Amino acid sequence: MSNPLIVPITMPKWGLSMQEGKVVEWLAEEGAQLKLGDQVLDIETEKIANTFEALDAGVLRRIVAQPDEVLPIGALLGVLAPVEVSDAEVDEFITEFQKNYVPPAPAEEGAGDGYQFVEAGDYKLRYSKLGEGERVVILLHGFGGDAAGWLFNQAPLAANATVYALDLPGHGQSSKTLQDSSVQHLAATVVAFMDALEIAKAELVGHSLGGAIALQAAVDHPNRVSALALIGSAGLGAEINAGYINGFIAAESRKEIKPLLEQLVANADLINRTLINDILQFKRIDGVTEALTAIAKGFQDGAGQTVNLRAHLDGLDIPIKVIWGSKDAIIPASHASGLPAKVSVTVLDGFGHLVQLEAAAEVNKLLA
Amino acid sequence: MARKITYQQAINEAIDQEMARDENIVLMGEDVVGGSGSDGEMDAWGGVLGVTKGLYGKYGDRIMDTPISESGFVGAAVGAAASGLRPICELMFIDFMGVCFDQIFNQAAKFRYMFGGKAETPVVIRTMYGAGFRAAAQHSQCLYPLFTHIPGLKVVLPSSPYDVKGLLIQAIRDNDPVIFCEHKVLYTLEGDVPEESYTIPFGEANIVREGDDVTIVAFGRMVQQAMKAAATLAKEGISCEVIDPRTTSPLDEDSILESVENTGRLVVVDEASPRCGMAADISALVARKGFSSLKAPIEVVTPPHTPVPFNGKLEDLYVPNPDKIAAAVRATAGYKA
Numbered sequence: 001m002s003n004p005l006i007v008p009i010t011m012p013k014w015g016l017s018m019q020e021g022k023v024v025e026w027l028a029e030e031g032a033q034l035k036l037g038d039q040v041l042d043i044e045t046e047k048i049a050n051t052f053e054a055l056d057a058g059v060l061r062r063i064v065a066q067p068d069e070v071l072p073i074g075a076l077l078g079v080l081a082p083v084e085v086s087d088a089e090v091d092e093f094i095t096e097f098q099k100n101y102v103p104p105a106p107a108e109e110g111a112g113d114g115y116q117f118v119e120a121g122d123y124k125l126r127y128s129k130l131g132e133g134e135r136v137v138i139l140l141h142g143f144g145g146d147a148a149g150w151l152f153n154q155a156p157l158a159a160n161a162t163v164y165a166l167d168l169p170g171h172g173q174s175s176k177t178l179q180d181s182s183v184q185h186l187a188a189t190v191v192a193f194m195d196a197l198e199i200a201k202a203e204l205v206g207h208s209l210g211g212a213i214a215l216q217a218a219v220d221h222p223n224r225v226s227a228l229a230l231i232g233s234a235g236l237g238a239e240i241n242a243g244y245i246n247g248f249i250a251a252e253s254r255k256e257i258k259p260l261l262e263q264l265v266a267n268a269d270l271i272n273r274t275l276i277n278d279i280l281q282f283k284r285i286d287g288v289t290e291a292l293t294a295i296a297k298g299f300q301d302g303a304g305q306t307v308n309l310r311a312h313l314d315g316l317d318i319p320i321k322v323i324w325g326s327k328d329a330i331i332p333a334s335h336a337s338g339l340p341a342k343v344s345v346t347v348l349d350g351f352g353h354l355v356q357l358e359a360a361a362e363v364n365k366l367l368a
Numbered sequence: 369m370a371r372k373i374t375y376q377q378a379i380n381e382a383i384d385q386e387m388a389r390d391e392n393i394v395l396m397g398e399d400v401v402g403g404s405g406s407d408g409e410m411d412a413w414g415g416v417l418g419v420t421k422g423l424y425g426k427y428g429d430r431i432m433d434t435p436i437s438e439s440g441f442v443g444a445a446v447g448a449a450a451s452g453l454r455p456i457c458e459l460m461f462i463d464f465m466g467v468c469f470d471q472i473f474n475q476a477a478k479f480r481y482m483f484g485g486k487a488e489t490p491v492v493i494r495t496m497y498g499a500g501f502r503a504a505a506q507h508s509q510c511l512y513p514l515f516t517h518i519p520g521l522k523v524v525l526p527s528s529p530y531d532v533k534g535l536l537i538q539a540i541r542d543n544d545p546v547i548f549c550e551h552k553v554l555y556t557l558e559g560d561v562p563e564e565s566y567t568i569p570f571g572e573a574n575i576v577r578e579g580d581d582v583t584i585v586a587f588g589r590m591v592q593q594a595m596k597a598a599a600t601l602a603k604e605g606i607s608c609e610v611i612d613p614r615t616t617s618p619l620d621e622d623s624i625l626e627s628v629e630n631t632g633r634l635v636v637v638d639e640a641s642p643r644c645g646m647a648a649d650i651s652a653l654v655a656r657k658g659f660s661s662l663k664a665p666i667e668v669v670t671p672p673h674t675p676v677p678f679n680g681k682l683e684d685l686y687v688p689n690p691d692k693i694a695a696a697v698r699a700t701a702g703y704k705a
Contacts (some may be wrong), residue, residue, distance in 0.1 A: 174566070253572050255622070274577045284534060284566040 015151035016114035055360035121192035131158025142208025146172030152360035170291030181294035235302035238337035325351030397458030449491035477520030505675035510640035518695035529559035534568035597693035632663035664703035
């Protein structure tokens, strides 16, 4: 039995399709004292390159995986432990871990990508489900996003919960023809999704437009929503970067879309070729431009947001968290101020609109 | 986007979805129905490699077998396009285009210009090209540079199942004549393809792989070969950016020039003959507009200037392969002035 103070750092699973990742560079040295969210190492996958942030506090006692090593998910990268744990114990832990580690079986041909479809309301909706816990969480992406955008969040949250991520109508691989593009209708669609999967009650985590939808769902269907987490959320104030919304709808090429997507993050390196390609592939599908145009009109008018649900927060008798990146260039972090006292507000310094991607460890901790 | 289908299935699906959407679309060519000509689907072959199999049963008279007379049926397709239909015309092998150059070069490509912009010719001419089938000199050529040379034609070289579906739908919806070149070796290539209809704009290159040391511009089947070379070179510490222009006309010059601005080194890979081909064209473009970015001479990887050999060993030597591409990249990466 190894010392419970010893914590392994393992290859994360970023997104449903990730099988392995490459260690690019360690950003912390052996012996460094790490706190939650500290940058530990850069990892590159087929889809994305990102910095792995500490999920636990502790001293980085050992770097196990070397730069350029390609390792399957769950493989040992390094070891955290307090200084009082002896080197021998750390070594023993590593030996034990490596002996017992079994890489996950590679996905079988035709086994699918982990997504499923369900008929809900008037739509075919794509979703993924991870985890088994009694706690049920539904992740709602923002305008132009999809379920895959939660790649740094869904699996960590699923450690002790059943976590769904879905493609809203008009998005991802869900139906592209909308019956109605209002926030109320989209909120009703989320409830229809819950009906279809026989989910009585769930916590809704919404990003951006998804936040407004989550909040609207809680207002309209109070007995179905047990808690809210609103990240860089729409629906809490008037200002919005309309140039981004209109530009995103109109953009047809890599050159047009890249500078727009870079507005979503404080660190523009996150916007890589794969991410841009995925978004262009989505935008090229028949019906998407029409759907996005309609949805955009459902919550803003080119000058500002037209759906303000701030006044409803007082009346909701459920836990509500509001999370924002201080450098959000789409919806300003000032919308996190002046909220009722019962709302737990966290503004994470130095991150942009996609704070759940840029500061995944901190956001996951807040959502846990 | 988890569903994987082949390049060939992606072509079939694009035609199917477009024919269902617009009844003005017709498909014509040698054996596109195939078989004995009865109306059953069972004996309708759907072309020499079965690419259009299954469509005859769905669309009946909108799919027409033509006589072995390219000059006749290509002319008919061009005329039909000029008078309201949107024909997809299959000319089995690009090698046979010679007999209908007038219909393509001098008629289809020129109508818009000769009739004061009032005439449109929304015809797609689908055709197979390329070596690798031991099919000898008359069934293996890469003649797309000839069409790229003609103003008024759009020329498309899809390199993946995803691209072939989106580019074919774009071609069908385009109001100008499009020469749509399908590499026969790619027909069995599998890849992720969305079930829904989508379009890929012409003149937008695909950055297939990002890199900092050397830019590789590759066309059609050569994109796969360049990617294999890039994977090998990555292990040697040479980082390649692989660009697939997707269309030779229009050509996305900016993406090529921007990449060379970053890398300073260029290798162009083309399966067409070297003289007056895409390799020469891209080299000239970069030498002229990107000269100040270049740190080394431009390298090209093409076949020799000979007909495609019938002998299998010689054919394998003829076609550019990952080893030859890697050697060219090493040459430019290691260049010392």
